[in-house]
Amino acid sequence: MAPAQTLLVVDDDPTVRLLTSSGLKKRGYQVIQAADAEQALRLMQDNTPDLALVDVSMPGRNGFEFVQAVRNGEAGIANQERPLLMLTGSDDVTSIDQAFTSGATDFITKPINLPLLVERVKYALRGAEREKALREAQMEQASACKLARLGFWQLNFSNDALTWSEDAAEVLNCTALPESHQALLGLLNDTDALRLNTALEAAQEGREGLNLEVTLHLSHSERILRLQSDPKTQEGHLIGAFQDVTALRAFEDKALYLAEYDDLTDLPKRRLFLNLLDEQLADTKMIWSIGVIDISRLHRINDALGIEAGDQVLAMFAQRLKQSLGHEALMCRLEADTFAVAIPHANSQQMQAYHHNWMQPLARAHKVKGEEIFVDFTAGVSLHPQDGSNSDELLRTALLAQRFCRYHTANQRVMFYQDVEAFDDSNALSLENDLRKALGNQEFFLVYQPQQQLSNGQFIGVEALLRWRHPMRGVVSPGEFIPLLEESGLIIDVGDWVAGEACRQLAQWQTEGIEVAMAINISARQFEQAGLAKRLAQHVAEYGVKPQQLELEITESTAMSNPEATLATLYELKKLGFKLAIDDFGTGHSSYEYLLRFPLDTLKIDRSFIIDVAEARQNRAIVRSLTALCQGLGLKTVAEGVETQRQRDYLDALDVDDVQGFLLARPMEPQACLTFLRKQAKSAVVN
Incomplete structure (x- = not known):
């Protein structure tokens, strides 16, 4: 039988400490108590508790300062990542934000609801176990990043300052890296220097992204660097990625092999x-x-x-x-x-x-x-x-x-x-046969799921989702018929119908006074077809809608199946004015390198990261890292699968831009969606 987990209760009120400790002991926990931050730090070093409950208002160091001290290592390295729950009488956003900024795992307001506290403790302890596993995985990923010799750089155009990621010198096996644009040019031959200057000028003006290889002539060696960036700059800064491809060029045959063969089975x-x-x-x-x-x-x-x-x-x-x-x-x-x-x-x-x-x-x-x-x-x-x-x-x-x-x-x-x-x-065959007739028989229809902007609560867009109403079976599950569409190749024609119908519906809503953006999914088979951009342009022209009102979503796996071809198609679509989004981000390759290169507008965070965002600190860390990255790149973030108010509140605090999910609305047919959007628009005017 596993030993009971140890909790530390830190509160200057002896009554609160006694009541809280007594209730937790009855739930099978061992409890130690501290009246202030200094005593708590000593107890943590001696006992290494599994979790600490910390009051905000205490003599000496307050709860925020205590949490910061633990995170800074004053309670020992073993306690730096311990779950820390803050107990506070304040429930305003400022206090909550300060708690998370200090490093708190979660917060709960006073007076304490003991059953709720026990559940939050339980979830925090489970989250700590998952976070430990995640840290180990991240260490492995960091090692893999070093092995791949990847890093990041940033150029400040106003003062020519060039900064590199912390491990860049180690990746390139050198003692110092150039600290300015001019210093970098001094390490290149004339041809590479001219190419780099030309590319940087184009990136600064937003014409195109940086993507070239140059040879860096260091004192002890030569390194081939691949430099990449987005065409957009943020307040005079250009952020990009680099990779030392010196060794990679010697192993291109191996890279080709890995692209064509499965590494687990060697098939x-x-x-x-x-x-x-x-x-x-x-x-x-x-x-x-x-x-x-x-x-x-x-x-x-x-x-x-x-x-x-x-x-x-x-x-x-x-x-x-x-x-x-x-x-x-x-x-x-x-x-x-x-x-x-x-x-x-x-x-x-x-x-x-x-x-x-x-x-x-x-x-x-x-x-x-x-x-x-x-x-x-x-x-x-x-x-x-x-x-x-x-x-x-x-x-x-x-x-x-x-x-x-x-x-x-x-x-x-x-x-x-x-x-x-x-x-x-013969249902399997008949279903596919019926599917081949469905488009001609007008059996497909679209439903629409609204997307809400967290900053003001307004519903600014909808996602169009395909449905099939079979004449005998009724509405067929998308999970049943969409794979058949993909395998049979019918998804190309059906996907084209979806694009046209979404444009028609958008135009009709505009005549009703409703202005929203329309997101549509582009399948992998569609994306591979020549003439995709031309066909989409014909749809928007036919119904008189603007390309900027359509957001085209492709999955991460589609984008990464052939990155160079993807890049060309995305730029073609972007040139026509369409908004571009990566759907289900985080479930596939998660290549930040190509994220920098693709001309995207939106990153949709997969619902697998949203489900436990209110309970698991590592989920919040992942979501926060994605929102910070997107803010740096000028991308909008949309969280999918939001089902509870608590999830929505956390996503708001983590700076997610937009949300969609059952909490707000289920996918609806056009008239129901129109009614919903009108109601929300009227509510926004009243408020």
Whole structure:
């Protein structure tokens, strides 16, 4: 049984100390008491409590000063990161802000509500455990950053001062770095100096961002630096990133390998797999079968034994794939728990038996962390040429067969696409077939979720969300039909319809006297299409709305799949006047390097960081770091998934600009949204 956690109660009022301590002891905590800050600091050094409850008003050092002292290390290094809850009779924003500025974890107002205090203590202790794990992860990330030789710089155009991130000298392995623009030019050859000067002038004038490589001639060595920045400056400052790419240039082949191969399983990624398969289909007359194998319930292994155990299972599963198939087969890791294979056959006889046989070893138990783990899976197989003429079609039909096998069969691991139609229950096929007719039958519609500006409470925008009203099944869940749209390629036409409908609705609301911005999601497949910018420009022109009133949202994973192509498309859209946003930020690559380069207007913070923002200090730290970064870059922040008033209050205190979520309003159809916006506009006028 784990020992009871120790709490320190710091309050100059003996009655408050006694009542608080007594209530906490009844909840199973050990409690020590201090009457002032000095005594509390000594007790923390001797006892190292798990959490401290600190009164604001005390003789000598007040609660704010005590918290600052702990954070500065006066209570010992072991206590610097301890959760500190402030007890105060004040509930104004200034006191709350001062508490957080001092380093407090949370605050609670007097008179103390003991049940509420116990819950806040419990959440703070849990948050401390998560924060410890986060610090360890951040240390690993900092090490990775050093290994990648990344850093930041800032140029002040008014006095030519050039400053670097704290570890820049260490990254570049030198004792001192140039402290001015002119000093930097002195370390470059004439050609690099001219290129850098030209680029800086363009960035200062906001014409384009900085993105070039120069060779820095230091006393002991030469370093190749890649310098990047946003085209915008903030009050005469230009902020950018640098990377020492000296060693990187020697390992470009390795970088190419990592771009095309999955580092966990050492298998090709989806794009390389499809390219290789298309080459084989063009060069051979053999019959090819394409299989998709999806591991069932991998999340249970992750939950029970940890993510590392799940990764071990994936690596061993991939190894068995290689052992089960010959060297002529192609293999790849499609997604987290999904693999694809392509196998050549001399003829089609006994092909089904072949697939059942080679998959049998995949089901054997895996030994992970001393335990035997049985991995189940479902598979779908398509055949060339009858199920598809190219790699995309063959993969799509194999995926459809796999999904059908997973959801519509019992005690069956493998399903061939040609056998799917033999089943009476053909919902999987019929749903996709119905989806292909839905656009022509006008079954799609949009709902709109309002976005609120925290500074004044006004609703300044809406996000358009796609819905499908099936003639027989009613409204189909987006999670069910949007993946089908993506896989089938229908998302391109449907996405174009969404853009046009959003423009039409925006124009109609404007005639009703409602002025809001409209956010629409651009899918990965849409974003890859040539002519996207031209098509969007046609929509805004047709309905007479301004491009600046549309905010185009792309996900972080879409942006990072091909950063250079993304950059070109974003600049094309930006040139036409569209607002640009990164959606679900923080859930994928989180590359600050490209965040500096992309011409963005908005960063949407993923709801996974918002859920616990009121309880977990590390979530607040992450959100605050993002808002500070965005303020420096001139970006607006929008927090998604806000469901409680407490979350909203914290986000306001953390300088988030806009919020959206169920607390404010659920997604609504056009008329309901119009009524809502009118009501809010009238309320704002009255107030």
